[in-house]
Amino acid sequence: MKVSFQIGKIMGIPIKLHITFLLILPVFALIFANNPAPYGFSNVSEVSTRYILAFATTLLLFSSVLLHEIGHSYFAKKFGVKIDSITLMLFGGVASMEEIPQNPAQEAKMAVAGPMTSFVIGAICLIFNNVLSDLQPFFSDTNIFHVIWLIGYINLIVGVFNLLPAFPMDGGRILRAWYAINMPYVKATQKAAQIGKMFAIMMAVLGVLANPWLILIAFFIYIGATEEARTTTVSVVLEKVPVRKIMSSNIISVQSSMTVDDLSKLMFEKKHMGYPVIDDNSLKGIVTFTDVLTVPTQERANVLVSDVMTKDVFTISADADSSEALKIISTQNIGRILVTDNNSIVGILSRTDLVRALQLLSE
Ligand SMILES: [Zn+2]
Numbered sequence: 108m109k110v111s112f113q114i115g116k117i118m119g120i121p122i123k124l125h126i127t128f129l130l131i132l133p134v135f136a137l138i139f140a141n142n143p144a145p146y147g148f149s150n151v152s153e154v155s156t157r158y159i160l161a162f163a164t165t166l167l168l169f170s171s172v173l174l175h176e177i178g179h180s181y182f183a184k185k186f187g188v189k190i191d192s193i194t195l196m197l198f199g200g201v202a203s204m205e206e207i208p209q210n211p212a213q214e215a216k217m218a219v220a221g222p223m224t225s226f227v228i229g230a231i232c233l234i235f236n237n238v239l240s241d242l243q244p245f246f247s248d249t250n251i252f253h254v255i256w257l258i259g260y261i262n263l264i265v266g267v268f269n270l271l272p273a274f275p276m277d278g279g280r281i282l283r284a285w286y287a288i289n290m291p292y293v294k295a296t297q298k299a300a301q302i303g304k305m306f307a308i309m310m311a312v313l314g315v316l317a318n319p320w321l322i323l324i325a326f327f328i329y330i331g332a333t334e335e336a337r338t339t340t341v342s343v344v345l346e347k348v349p350v351r352k353i354m355s356s357n358i359i360s361v362q363s364s365m366t367v368d369d370l371s372k373l374m375f376e377k378k379h380m381g382y383p384v385i386d387d388n389s390l391k392g393i394v395t396f397t398d399v400l401t402v403p404t405q406e407r408a409n410v411l412v413s414d415v416m417t418k419d420v421f422t423i424s425a426d427a428d429s430s431e432a433l434k435i436i437s438t439q440n441i442g443r444i445l446v447t448d449n450n451s452i453v454g455i456l457s458r459t460d461l462v463r464a465l466q467l468l469s470e
Pocket of ligand 1: 175176179221222269277
Protein backbone atom coordinates (compact mmCIF):
# COMPACT_ATOMS: atom_id res chain seq x y z
CA MET A 108 0.00 0.00 0.00
CA LYS A 109 1.18 3.50 -0.76
CA VAL A 110 1.68 5.19 2.60
CA SER A 111 2.86 8.62 1.49
CA PHE A 112 1.99 11.04 -1.29
CA GLN A 113 4.22 13.65 -2.83
CA ILE A 114 2.72 17.15 -2.76
CA GLY A 115 5.56 19.16 -4.24
CA LYS A 116 9.24 19.99 -4.23
CA ILE A 117 11.29 22.54 -2.28
CA MET A 118 15.00 23.07 -3.02
CA GLY A 119 14.73 19.99 -5.22
CA ILE A 120 13.59 17.86 -2.26
CA PRO A 121 10.30 15.95 -2.68
CA ILE A 122 7.83 16.89 0.07
CA LYS A 123 5.54 14.01 1.06
CA LEU A 124 2.50 13.56 3.24
CA HIS A 125 2.34 10.33 5.21
CA ILE A 126 -1.04 8.69 5.64
CA THR A 127 -0.80 9.15 9.43
CA PHE A 128 -0.53 12.89 8.80
CA LEU A 129 -3.87 12.91 6.99
CA LEU A 130 -5.39 11.11 9.97
CA ILE A 131 -3.91 13.45 12.58
CA LEU A 132 -4.91 16.63 10.75
CA PRO A 133 -8.63 16.52 11.71
CA VAL A 134 -7.68 15.44 15.26
CA PHE A 135 -5.56 18.58 15.69
CA ALA A 136 -8.30 20.72 14.17
CA LEU A 137 -10.81 19.22 16.63
CA ILE A 138 -8.50 19.87 19.58
CA PHE A 139 -7.99 23.51 18.55
CA ALA A 140 -11.71 23.97 17.92
CA ASN A 141 -12.69 22.64 21.34
CA ASN A 142 -9.96 24.07 23.56
CA PRO A 143 -10.69 27.39 25.27
CA ALA A 144 -8.50 30.45 24.58
CA PRO A 145 -5.60 30.97 24.39
CA TYR A 146 -4.93 27.38 23.23
CA GLY A 147 -8.01 27.02 21.10
CA PHE A 148 -11.12 28.64 19.71
CA SER A 149 -14.05 27.23 21.71
CA ASN A 150 -14.87 30.80 22.78
CA VAL A 151 -15.66 31.80 19.19
CA SER A 152 -19.43 31.77 19.05
CA GLU A 153 -19.99 30.92 15.41
CA VAL A 154 -19.30 27.22 14.84
CA SER A 155 -18.13 27.50 11.21
CA THR A 156 -15.66 30.29 12.07
CA ARG A 157 -14.40 28.23 14.99
CA TYR A 158 -13.59 25.29 12.73
CA ILE A 159 -12.08 27.43 9.97
CA LEU A 160 -9.73 29.01 12.52
CA ALA A 161 -8.86 25.63 14.02
CA PHE A 162 -8.15 24.15 10.61
CA ALA A 163 -6.05 27.15 9.51
CA THR A 164 -4.02 26.91 12.72
CA THR A 165 -3.41 23.20 12.11
CA LEU A 166 -2.22 23.83 8.55
CA LEU A 167 0.07 26.67 9.64
CA LEU A 168 1.43 24.52 12.43
CA PHE A 169 2.39 21.73 10.06
CA SER A 170 3.81 24.26 7.61
CA SER A 171 6.13 25.43 10.36
CA VAL A 172 7.10 21.81 11.07
CA LEU A 173 7.94 21.57 7.38
CA LEU A 174 10.09 24.72 7.66
CA HIS A 175 11.87 23.16 10.65
CA GLU A 176 12.81 20.16 8.48
CA ILE A 177 13.83 22.45 5.63
CA GLY A 178 16.13 24.16 8.14
CA HIS A 179 17.89 20.83 8.74
CA SER A 180 17.92 20.02 5.05
CA TYR A 181 19.43 23.35 4.03
CA PHE A 182 22.57 22.65 6.06
CA ALA A 183 22.59 18.99 5.12
CA LYS A 184 22.67 19.95 1.42
CA LYS A 185 25.40 22.46 2.12
CA PHE A 186 27.54 19.66 3.56
CA GLY A 187 26.88 17.45 0.56
CA VAL A 188 24.39 15.11 2.24
CA LYS A 189 21.73 13.91 -0.17
CA ILE A 190 18.13 14.29 1.08
CA ASP A 191 15.74 11.76 -0.40
CA SER A 192 12.57 13.43 0.86
CA ILE A 193 10.85 15.28 3.66
CA THR A 194 7.77 13.48 5.00
CA LEU A 195 5.13 15.00 7.26
CA MET A 196 3.70 12.36 9.57
CA LEU A 197 1.95 11.71 12.88
CA PHE A 198 4.73 13.01 15.12
CA GLY A 199 5.80 15.94 12.95
CA GLY A 200 8.28 15.81 10.13
CA VAL A 201 11.16 13.62 9.09
CA ALA A 202 13.86 14.51 6.57
CA SER A 203 15.30 11.26 5.31
CA MET A 204 18.94 11.68 4.49
CA GLU A 205 21.33 9.37 2.81
CA GLU A 206 23.80 9.52 5.66
CA ILE A 207 24.53 11.86 8.50
CA PRO A 208 28.04 13.30 8.27
CA GLN A 209 30.35 11.82 10.87
CA ASN A 210 31.85 15.23 11.39
CA PRO A 211 30.88 16.75 14.76
CA ALA A 212 30.81 20.40 13.63
CA GLN A 213 28.66 19.63 10.58
CA GLU A 214 26.28 17.36 12.46
CA ALA A 215 25.85 19.96 15.20
CA LYS A 216 25.06 22.72 12.69
CA MET A 217 22.55 20.51 10.91
CA ALA A 218 20.88 19.54 14.18
CA VAL A 219 20.73 23.10 15.57
CA ALA A 220 19.24 24.49 12.33
CA GLY A 221 15.83 22.87 12.97
CA PRO A 222 15.12 24.25 16.47
CA MET A 223 16.58 27.62 15.39
CA THR A 224 14.06 27.75 12.54
CA SER A 225 11.26 27.02 15.03
CA PHE A 226 12.52 29.76 17.38
CA VAL A 227 12.71 32.28 14.55
CA ILE A 228 9.16 31.48 13.41
CA GLY A 229 8.00 31.67 17.03
CA ALA A 230 9.66 35.03 17.61
CA ILE A 231 8.36 36.52 14.34
CA CYS A 232 4.78 35.43 15.13
CA LEU A 233 4.86 36.77 18.68
CA ILE A 234 6.36 40.11 17.61
CA PHE A 235 3.89 40.39 14.74
CA ASN A 236 1.07 39.62 17.16
CA ASN A 237 2.23 42.45 19.44
CA VAL A 238 2.43 44.93 16.59
CA LEU A 239 -1.03 43.92 15.37
CA SER A 240 -2.45 44.19 18.88
CA ASP A 241 -1.28 47.82 19.02
CA LEU A 242 -3.21 48.45 15.81
CA GLN A 243 -6.22 46.61 17.19
CA PRO A 244 -8.64 49.56 16.94
CA PHE A 245 -8.29 49.36 13.14
CA PHE A 246 -9.34 45.71 13.00
CA SER A 247 -12.80 44.42 13.58
CA ASP A 248 -11.81 40.76 13.86
CA THR A 249 -9.22 39.82 16.46
CA ASN A 250 -9.32 36.07 15.87
CA ILE A 251 -6.44 36.34 13.44
CA PHE A 252 -4.16 37.64 16.26
CA HIS A 253 -5.11 34.62 18.23
CA VAL A 254 -4.03 32.28 15.41
CA ILE A 255 -0.70 34.08 15.04
CA TRP A 256 -0.07 34.05 18.78
CA LEU A 257 -0.85 30.32 19.01
CA ILE A 258 1.46 29.44 16.10
CA GLY A 259 4.24 31.50 17.68
CA TYR A 260 3.74 29.90 21.08
CA ILE A 261 3.68 26.32 19.74
CA ASN A 262 6.79 26.94 17.62
CA LEU A 263 8.71 28.02 20.72
CA ILE A 264 7.60 24.81 22.47
CA VAL A 265 8.60 22.72 19.43
CA GLY A 266 12.03 24.42 19.48
CA VAL A 267 12.58 23.72 23.19
CA PHE A 268 11.26 20.15 22.96
CA ASN A 269 13.63 19.38 20.11
CA LEU A 270 16.59 20.56 22.14
CA LEU A 271 16.01 17.86 24.79
CA PRO A 272 19.30 15.95 24.94
CA ALA A 273 17.86 12.66 23.70
CA PHE A 274 17.52 10.81 20.39
CA PRO A 275 15.52 11.06 18.20
CA MET A 276 15.29 14.74 19.13
CA ASP A 277 17.78 17.19 17.63
CA GLY A 278 19.28 17.72 21.09
CA GLY A 279 20.43 14.09 21.04
CA ARG A 280 22.41 14.75 17.86
CA ILE A 281 23.93 17.90 19.29
CA LEU A 282 25.00 15.92 22.36
CA ARG A 283 26.54 13.20 20.19
CA ALA A 284 28.41 15.79 18.12
CA TRP A 285 29.79 17.21 21.36
CA TYR A 286 30.98 13.78 22.55
CA ALA A 287 32.34 12.95 19.09
CA ILE A 288 34.89 15.74 19.31
CA ASN A 289 36.90 13.58 21.71
CA MET A 290 35.93 9.98 20.99
CA PRO A 291 35.05 7.61 18.13
CA TYR A 292 31.64 8.06 16.57
CA VAL A 293 30.14 4.77 17.81
CA LYS A 294 31.22 5.46 21.38
CA ALA A 295 29.85 9.00 21.20
CA THR A 296 26.53 7.64 19.93
CA GLN A 297 26.34 5.10 22.73
CA LYS A 298 27.11 7.76 25.34
CA ALA A 299 24.48 10.11 23.95
CA ALA A 300 21.99 7.23 23.78
CA GLN A 301 22.67 6.40 27.44
CA ILE A 302 21.96 9.96 28.50
CA GLY A 303 18.81 9.88 26.38
CA LYS A 304 17.62 6.70 28.11
CA MET A 305 18.31 8.12 31.57
CA PHE A 306 16.38 11.18 30.54
CA ALA A 307 13.49 9.01 29.32
CA ILE A 308 13.35 7.12 32.63
CA MET A 309 13.31 10.37 34.61
CA MET A 310 10.57 11.66 32.35
CA ALA A 311 8.50 8.49 32.82
CA VAL A 312 8.77 8.78 36.62
CA LEU A 313 7.69 12.40 36.39
CA GLY A 314 4.88 11.26 34.12
CA VAL A 315 3.56 8.82 36.71
CA LEU A 316 3.52 11.63 39.28
CA ALA A 317 2.29 14.47 37.11
CA ASN A 318 1.13 13.98 33.54
CA PRO A 319 0.51 10.65 31.79
CA TRP A 320 1.42 12.23 28.42
CA LEU A 321 5.03 12.36 29.59
CA ILE A 322 5.08 8.55 29.87
CA LEU A 323 4.21 8.29 26.20
CA ILE A 324 6.91 10.78 25.21
CA ALA A 325 9.42 8.99 27.48
CA PHE A 326 8.63 5.71 25.76
CA PHE A 327 9.15 7.34 22.36
CA ILE A 328 12.54 8.75 23.48
CA TYR A 329 13.68 5.43 24.94
CA ILE A 330 12.93 3.58 21.69
CA GLY A 331 14.59 6.36 19.68
CA ALA A 332 17.79 6.18 21.72
CA THR A 333 18.00 2.39 21.44
CA GLU A 334 17.36 2.51 17.70
CA GLU A 335 19.95 5.21 17.01
CA ALA A 336 22.66 3.40 18.96
CA ARG A 337 21.90 0.19 17.10
CA THR A 338 21.85 1.58 13.55
CA THR A 339 25.00 3.63 14.08
CA THR A 340 26.91 0.64 15.45
CA VAL A 341 25.69 -1.45 12.53
CA SER A 342 26.76 0.96 9.83
CA VAL A 343 30.16 1.67 11.39
CA VAL A 344 30.93 -2.04 11.94
CA LEU A 345 29.98 -2.93 8.36
CA GLU A 346 31.75 0.05 6.83
CA LYS A 347 35.15 -1.57 6.41
CA VAL A 348 33.96 -5.01 5.28
CA PRO A 349 33.75 -5.61 1.52
CA VAL A 350 30.62 -7.35 0.24
CA ARG A 351 32.82 -10.10 -1.25
CA LYS A 352 33.78 -11.27 2.24
CA ILE A 353 30.30 -11.97 3.52
CA MET A 354 28.26 -12.83 0.39
CA SER A 355 27.18 -16.35 -0.55
CA SER A 356 29.22 -17.18 -3.62
CA ASN A 357 27.81 -20.58 -4.58
CA ILE A 358 24.98 -19.06 -6.57
CA ILE A 359 22.55 -21.13 -8.52
CA SER A 360 20.68 -19.29 -11.23
CA VAL A 361 17.41 -20.27 -12.86
CA GLN A 362 15.96 -19.60 -16.31
CA SER A 363 12.88 -17.47 -16.81
CA SER A 364 11.17 -20.35 -18.66
CA MET A 365 11.28 -22.62 -15.59
CA THR A 366 7.90 -23.37 -14.01
CA VAL A 367 7.18 -22.15 -10.50
CA ASP A 368 6.56 -25.77 -9.55
CA ASP A 369 10.11 -26.78 -10.53
CA LEU A 370 11.44 -23.69 -8.80
CA SER A 371 9.77 -24.62 -5.52
CA LYS A 372 11.28 -28.10 -5.75
CA LEU A 373 14.70 -26.55 -6.34
CA MET A 374 14.22 -24.31 -3.30
CA PHE A 375 13.45 -27.29 -1.05
CA GLU A 376 16.44 -29.17 -2.40
CA LYS A 377 19.01 -26.34 -2.25
CA LYS A 378 17.60 -24.55 0.81
CA HIS A 379 18.17 -21.11 -0.78
CA MET A 380 15.34 -18.59 -0.72
CA GLY A 381 16.36 -16.33 -3.63
CA TYR A 382 17.77 -16.95 -7.14
CA PRO A 383 18.95 -14.70 -9.96
CA VAL A 384 17.07 -15.33 -13.20
CA ILE A 385 19.55 -15.54 -16.08
CA ASP A 386 18.82 -16.26 -19.75
CA ASP A 387 21.79 -16.58 -22.14
CA ASN A 388 24.21 -14.91 -19.73
CA SER A 389 22.00 -11.88 -19.23
CA LEU A 390 20.33 -11.03 -15.98
CA LYS A 391 16.53 -10.88 -16.27
CA GLY A 392 15.45 -10.58 -12.67
CA ILE A 393 15.40 -12.18 -9.25
CA VAL A 394 12.91 -14.69 -7.89
CA THR A 395 12.34 -15.49 -4.23
CA PHE A 396 10.28 -17.76 -1.99
CA THR A 397 7.81 -14.90 -1.46
CA ASP A 398 7.17 -14.83 -5.23
CA VAL A 399 6.48 -18.58 -5.20
CA LEU A 400 3.93 -18.12 -2.41
CA THR A 401 1.89 -15.75 -4.57
CA VAL A 402 0.94 -18.67 -6.83
CA PRO A 403 -1.58 -21.26 -5.48
CA THR A 404 -0.04 -24.77 -5.28
CA GLN A 405 -2.31 -26.32 -7.93
CA GLU A 406 -1.37 -23.63 -10.48
CA ARG A 407 2.40 -23.75 -10.01
CA ALA A 408 2.98 -26.15 -12.90
CA ASN A 409 1.39 -23.67 -15.33
CA VAL A 410 3.05 -20.47 -14.17
CA LEU A 411 6.56 -19.52 -15.25
CA VAL A 412 9.33 -17.84 -13.28
CA SER A 413 9.14 -14.91 -15.74
CA ASP A 414 5.55 -14.26 -14.56
CA VAL A 415 6.41 -13.88 -10.89
CA MET A 416 10.01 -12.64 -10.78
CA THR A 417 11.01 -9.10 -9.82
CA LYS A 418 12.40 -7.40 -12.93
CA ASP A 419 14.20 -4.39 -11.52
CA VAL A 420 17.06 -5.94 -9.67
CA PHE A 421 19.46 -4.14 -7.39
CA THR A 422 23.10 -5.05 -7.72
CA ILE A 423 26.22 -4.04 -5.87
CA SER A 424 29.90 -4.41 -6.65
CA ALA A 425 31.79 -7.12 -4.78
CA ASP A 426 34.27 -4.52 -3.60
CA ALA A 427 31.68 -2.14 -2.14
CA ASP A 428 31.31 -1.73 1.63
CA SER A 429 28.77 -4.00 3.29
CA SER A 430 27.21 -0.95 4.94
CA GLU A 431 26.35 0.23 1.41
CA ALA A 432 24.57 -3.08 0.73
CA LEU A 433 22.68 -2.77 4.01
CA LYS A 434 21.58 0.73 3.07
CA ILE A 435 20.18 -0.43 -0.28
CA ILE A 436 18.51 -3.50 1.23
CA SER A 437 16.82 -1.48 3.96
CA THR A 438 15.85 1.60 1.95
CA GLN A 439 14.49 -0.47 -0.94
CA ASN A 440 12.97 -2.95 1.50
CA ILE A 441 14.27 -6.00 -0.35
CA GLY A 442 15.48 -9.30 1.07
CA ARG A 443 18.65 -9.76 -0.97
CA ILE A 444 20.94 -8.06 -3.45
CA LEU A 445 22.98 -9.52 -6.31
CA VAL A 446 26.72 -9.03 -6.24
CA THR A 447 28.59 -8.24 -9.45
CA ASP A 448 32.23 -8.16 -10.46
CA ASN A 449 33.16 -6.97 -13.98
CA ASN A 450 29.52 -7.20 -15.09
CA SER A 451 29.13 -10.82 -14.12
CA ILE A 452 27.22 -12.10 -11.13
CA VAL A 453 29.53 -13.54 -8.52
CA GLY A 454 27.29 -13.83 -5.49
CA ILE A 455 24.17 -12.95 -3.59
CA LEU A 456 23.91 -11.13 -0.28
CA SER A 457 20.82 -11.48 1.90
CA ARG A 458 19.63 -9.77 5.06
CA THR A 459 20.47 -12.98 6.90
CA ASP A 460 24.08 -12.84 5.63
CA LEU A 461 24.36 -9.28 6.91
CA VAL A 462 22.95 -10.14 10.33
CA ARG A 463 25.29 -13.11 10.66
CA ALA A 464 28.32 -11.02 9.65
CA LEU A 465 27.31 -8.37 12.15
CA GLN A 466 27.06 -10.89 14.99
CA LEU A 467 30.51 -12.25 14.18
CA LEU A 468 32.15 -8.86 13.69
CA SER A 469 30.79 -7.14 16.76
CA GLU A 470 32.15 -9.85 19.05
ZN1 LIG B 1 14.52 18.72 14.06
